[in-house]
Amino acid sequence: MKPVRCCCPLFTHYNWLITAGLMALATFCRAQENSWTSPSSGNWEDASSWSLGILPGTNQSILLTNYGWKAVQISPATAQNYPQSLNVNSIDISSPTNSFNTLLLNYAGQNTPLTAQAVTVEGNSTMAMYWSALQLDGGNGVGLQVGGEFDQNDSVVAGRQINVGYIGPGIYNMNSGFLEVANLWIGGAYGGLFIQNGGTNAFGITDVQSGNYVLSNGYYAATIYFDGGQFTQEGGLLQSDLTIYDGTYLLAGGVHQGSVTVPSSDGYGSGSGGMTQSGGTNLGSLDIGSYGWGSYTLSDGMLFAGGITVDDEGTLNQSGGTIMVTGVVSTAENQIGPEEYSGGSINLNGGLISSTGIYLNGHYSQNGGTNLVAGDIDIAENEDVSLSMFGGLLTANNLSVSASWIGGVFLNEGTMIITNQLSIAGPNAFPFWSGFKGGGQLLVSNIWLSPQASFSCGSGTITQSGTLTVASADINAGSGPTQFGRLELSSDGNTNSTLSMPAGASIIRFADSSGQTWSNGPSLMIENWSGSPYGSGAQQIIFGKSAGALTAQQLAQIQFQNPTGLASGIYPARILSSGEIVPDPVVAPQPQLALQPQANGMRLTLQGVSGSNYAIEVSTDLVHWLAWTNQACSNSTFSVTDCEATNYPMRFYRAALAP
Numbered sequence: 001m002k003p004v005r006c007c008c009p010l011f012t013h014y015n016w017l018i019t020a021g022l023m024a025l026a027t028f029c030r031a032q033e034n035s036w037t038s039p040s041s042g043n044w045e046d047a048s049s050w051s052l053g054i055l056p057g058t059n060q061s062i063l064l065t066n067y068g069w070k071a072v073q074i075s076p077a078t079a080q081n082y083p084q085s086l087n088v089n090s091i092d093i094s095s096p097t098n099s100f101n102t103l104l105l106n107y108a109g110q111n112t113p114l115t116a117q118a119v120t121v122e123g124n125s126t127m128a129m130y131w132s133a134l135q136l137d138g139g140n141g142v143g144l145q146v147g148g149e150f151d152q153n154d155s156v157v158a159g160r161q162i163n164v165g166y167i168g169p170g171i172y173n174m175n176s177g178f179l180e181v182a183n184l185w186i187g188g189a190y191g192g193l194f195i196q197n198g199g200t201n202a203f204g205i206t207d208v209q210s211g212n213y214v215l216s217n218g219y220y221a222a223t224i225y226f227d228g229g230q231f232t233q234e235g236g237l238l239q240s241d242l243t244i245y246d247g248t249y250l251l252a253g254g255v256h257q258g259s260v261t262v263p264s265s266d267g268y269g270s271g272s273g274g275m276t277q278s279g280g281t282n283l284g285s286l287d288i289g290s291y292g293w294g295s296y297t298l299s300d301g302m303l304f305a306g307g308i309t310v311d312d313e314g315t316l317n318q319s320g321g322t323i324m325v326t327g328v329v330s331t332a333e334n335q336i337g338p339e340e341y342s343g344g345s346i347n348l349n350g351g352l353i354s355s356t357g358i359y360l361n362g363h364y365s366q367n368g369g370t371n372l373v374a375g376d377i378d379i380a381e382n383e384d385v386s387l388s389m390f391g392g393l394l395t396a397n398n399l400s401v402s403a404s405w406i407g408g409v410f411l412n413e414g415t416m417i418i419t420n421q422l423s424i425a426g427p428n429a430f431p432f433w434s435g436f437k438g439g440g441q442l443l444v445s446n447i448w449l450s451p452q453a454s455f456s457c458g459s460g461t462i463t464q465s466g467t468l469t470v471a472s473a474d475i476n477a478g479s480g481p482t483q484f485g486r487l488e489l490s491s492d493g494n495t496n497s498t499l500s501m502p503a504g505a506s507i508i509r510f511a512d513s514s515g516q517t518w519s520n521g522p523s524l525m526i527e528n529w530s531g532s533p534y535g536s537g538a539q540q541i542i543f544g545k546s547a548g549a550l551t552a553q554q555l556a557q558i559q560f561q562n563p564t565g566l567a568s569g570i571y572p573a574r575i576l577s578s579g580e581i582v583p584d585p586v587v588a589p590q591p592q593l594a595l596q597p598q599a600n601g602m603r604l605t606l607q608g609v610s611g612s613n614y615a616i617e618v619s620t621d622l623v624h625w626l627a628w629t630n631q632a633c634s635n636s637t638f639s640v641t642d643c644e645a646t647n648y649p650m651r652f653y654r655a656a657l658a659p
Helices: 014-027 076-081 552-556
Strands: 032-035 060-064 069-074 090-093 100-106 114-116 118-121 125-130 133-136 144-146 149-153 155-164 171-174 177-186 193-196 205-208 212-215 223-233 237-239 242-251 255-257 260-262 271-277 281-283 286-288 292-298 302-305 308-310 314-318 322-325 328-331 333-337 340-343 345-348 352-355 357-360 363-366 370-373 376-379 386-401 407-424 434-437 441-449 454-456 461-464 467-470 474-476 486-489 497-500 506-510 524-527 539-543 558-561 570-575 581-583 592-598 601-607 612-619 626-633 637-642 652-657
Touching: 069 076, 090 100, 090 125, 118 125, 118 133, 125 155, 144 149, 149 155, 149 177, 155 171, 177 193, 205 212, 260 271, 260 292, 286 292, 286 314, 308 314, 328 345, 328 352, 357 363, 357 386, 376 407, 407 454, 539 581, 552 558, 552 570, 558 581, 592 652, 601 612, 601 652, 626 637
Parallel strands: 032 060, 060 090, 069 100, 090 118, 100 125, 114 133, 118 144, 125 149, 133 155, 144 155, 149 171, 155 177, 171 193, 177 205, 193 212, 205 223, 212 223, 223 242, 237 255, 242 260, 242 271, 255 281, 260 286, 271 292, 281 302, 286 308, 292 314, 302 322, 308 328, 314 345, 322 352, 328 357, 345 363, 352 370, 357 376, 363 386, 370 386, 376 386, 386 407, 407 434, 407 441, 434 454, 441 461, 441 467, 454 474, 467 486, 474 497, 497 524, 506 539, 524 558
Antiparallel strands: 333 340, 558 570, 570 581, 592 601, 601 637, 612 626, 612 652
């Protein structure tokens, strides 16, 4: 919540006006106007150039408004010899057409400031200060109105309030020195511009309305209100917590030290604001979208934060630069209707982000760049919470997907490295999808799939080194290279787990799982299988590298449902010598022979059961058969050439399992 403002940009405090009017009636005093009448430049102490014929003084309204191009100078001699002339009621600097008037404080020193209740610098006019001092004793009113140009060099400006841009397109150039005012307003109808090229502004409140504060150098430590305007930092040090209610903070250079809340709450409602960083260094935590629509965009530079929160109406966009977070990056989600949710978004398109953890209750999308998470990524239980990758690199210790309604991990492209465990929890109460969809490259140690969870391999590459624990979950094989770790069936669920094969070619591998303890009861049901019953087909499911990669008990818990090429039904699994599992039709499948004439005879290729011996017989009339050779089928197929085939006009072949 922002502090309560102590004044307003223009004279709208009616109680003060009434009081001032009553005082005027009671004393019958009115400030005298003392105008500069000379058409040329001169010194402040030139009495003959003033309309009253005397030097400026208390209760006088000083006017530098006449025709001509000139400057009125307040010099060291003025401050030393005529200090009483530097205490006036008000000063008005303006210029008629084809004129330009300047009030110049030229090294008058800082011991005897020019003191006034109100100073007005209108359009086409300037007030310039060099090693001087200005004291604005405006009470509850505005001390300085800038509609023209005000230049501060090695000087001190102090007092109540400054307005830039409310009476004209004012420009305030603070090149050096100190600004010590309670309130600085920038904006108004003309959108004022305040440029700090040096010096120190560490006092009071700066209210950026429709204008722009530019910090290119120097030190800023005052409080900033954003009411539709813009604060641009190109250099220097900004040491202030920023609460951006309605407006924009642009960090292009320099250092900002402090937290950023965008937008902030003014105590009455939500705002809309943003922060854009194209350079420089930002030191402090970020809170985006907690009180309305807010955004943070990083294209270059450095952000060091203790934590980052992207609430339901917030967006963090990174296309370059570096974000280092010592704490957690989190997104939040709120319900905005009976079935509608709004969630914060993080979009990484380039650059580097590093944190100790990520908590997602919204959306994360990565198209490029690098995201290094030292700890865990947790995807919360809520509707439409997701982590999507279309490129780049993401690393984490653990990645957990809670029981979301519709959501999970979408690894379309890019590389994801999970050094410990990827955990997918299925939806608890609603029959919606929750899981993992592959497409890029996944390198993971352990995978844990709870009941109703879904794991789709897709077209990407999956390399697992640890244990795949499945409890009443679904695995969808894909077209890409898939190497799972050791398979373990768990009894956490009440139904079987499934492994669904795709329509086309697919090879899915598991590590040798014979050392894993499977729970009694649950089965792994293999669906849509269309491989070869002899092995080495277009679809293959392989455990380890031998028939010993599964125990007899484990093999008994694997079944094939309606495999292609066999009658509809449930078939037990058998494991070949290569480690591939195929459906066991109880009666061994008949071997298949293929013949190919050669110059030296007939080449026979037999496809059979891997590890079995086959006897091949020959005949010339299909009635009388003679044993010809026995061969071992070590890898589902073998080939042999009959060199005597050229001696016969016709020769037939048949094969059968040998005893």
